Amino acid sequence: LPLLTNVDIEETDPATGRLLVRWARPRAGELDTLFNIPTYRFELFRSDDLQGTNFLLNPVWSSPIFNSYSAMSDTNDVMESGLNTEQNAYSYRVAFFSNGDTLGFTSLASSIFLTVNATDRPNVLSWEHIVPWSNYRYVVFHETPTGSGIFTVLDTVTDLTYTHSNLTNGETHCYYIESTGTYGLPDIFDPLINKSQIACGTPLDTLPPCPPIAV
Numbered sequence: 001l002p003l004l005t006n007v008d009i010e011e012t013d014p015a016t017g018r019l020l021v022r023w024a025r026p027r028a029g030e031l032d033t034l035f036n037i038p039t040y041r042f043e044l045f046r047s048d049d050l051q052g053t054n055f056l057l058n059p060v061w062s063s064p065i066f067n068s069y070s071a072m073s074d075t076n077d078v079m080e081s082g083l084n085t086e087q088n089a090y091s092y093r094v095a096f097f098s099n100g101d102t103l104g105f106t107s108l109a110s111s112i113f114l115t116v117n118a119t120d121r122p123n124v125l126s127w128e129h130i131v132p133w134s135n136y137r138y139v140v141f142h143e144t145p146t147g148s149g150i151f152t153v154l155d156t157v158t159d160l161t162y163t164h165s166n167l168t169n170g171e172t173h174c175y176y177i178e179s180t181g182t183y184g185l186p187d188i189f190d191p192l193i194n195k196s197q198i199a200c201g202t203p204l205d206t207l208p209p210c211p212p213i214a215v
Helices: none
Strands: 003-011 017-024 040-047 075-083 091-098 101-105 113-118 123-128 134-143 151-157 161-164 173-182 192-195 199-201
Touching: 003 091, 040 075, 113 173, 113 199, 123 173, 123 199, 134 161, 151 161
Parallel strands: 003 192
Antiparallel strands: 003 017, 017 075, 040 091, 091 101, 113 123, 123 161, 134 151, 134 173, 173 192, 173 199
16 A cells, blocks of 8 residues: 655645645555556545544545556655645545555544643643654744744754743744654655644733732
8 A cells, every 4th residue: 555654734824724745655565566457546535633533535636547556656745725724633544546446545644733832931832643654753943033934943852742931921932843754664755754733822821829818
């Protein structure tokens, strides 16, 4: 089967968000082209959530028909647009067909969804994803100054959370996460880079004052 390699947020917007989906064609040795003969084709399916519980019945994209294995590109790219990437995570899977029969579906792969929880002075960032490869590094990008569209590296972590401390209450800060991952396979593109949507948070002092002490 093919291997999904990217579900990468290209633009954060509630109505015109864009997302790049990429996958590698089946590995020739595993496909066995003498048994699973041409023609070949792909269908891409989307679920408007992280867990893949709402896959559409119809594909969002269908490939042309390939008359041979070599006619398929090493990788296939589909740019989805008109999505609510600001508020939703999206997950995908690819169906692969040989000689008119469905050989099966890839494992699900989702976009990274970033959440910013604002507290008194820090912003606490957390993110989640479901992917078939292994992510081993996450780069936290911070917009400086806010509203400029210019993002610089704030930190690099291996966990799925990060605390941006010592902020000024009332000032908004925006972020996105870039993951680095791998399948660990010699003939699959490496490293795999994917981005989350942009998410913002404004630290606020929400702690009530201490009650007065009776004297």
